[in-house]
Amino acid sequence: MASRLGDVIYWLCCLIAGVIIIIDIAEWFGEGRYRADGMFLVIVLALFAFVFWLFGRAVRYVLAGR
Numbered sequence: 910m911a912s913r914l915g916d917v918i919y920w921l922c923c924l925i926a927g928v929i930i931i932i933d934i935a936e937w938f939g940e941g942r943y944r945a946d947g948m949f950l951v952i953v954l955a956l957f958a959f960v961f962w963l964f965g966r967a968v969r970y971v972l973a974g975r
Contacts, residue, residue: 915972922965929958 933954940947 912973915969918972919965919969922961922968926958926962926965929954929961933958 933951936947936954937951
């Protein structure tokens with residue numbers, strides 16, 4: 910049961926990270942490429958997406974007991 914919960918949390922974190930990456934790509938191809946603060950936002954969003962994915966991966970590992 911715990912491993913299934915870990916999988917669901919992992920999928921949810923992957924979904925959130927994917928949405929953040931899509932927003933990040935939209936910002937990059939919008940005006941973010943030409944503004945200094947836009948580039949900072951692109952980097953921060955990419956880091957947030959990585960953190961969400963990593964959190965989901967860690968929860969999946971802990972709950973699966975592997």
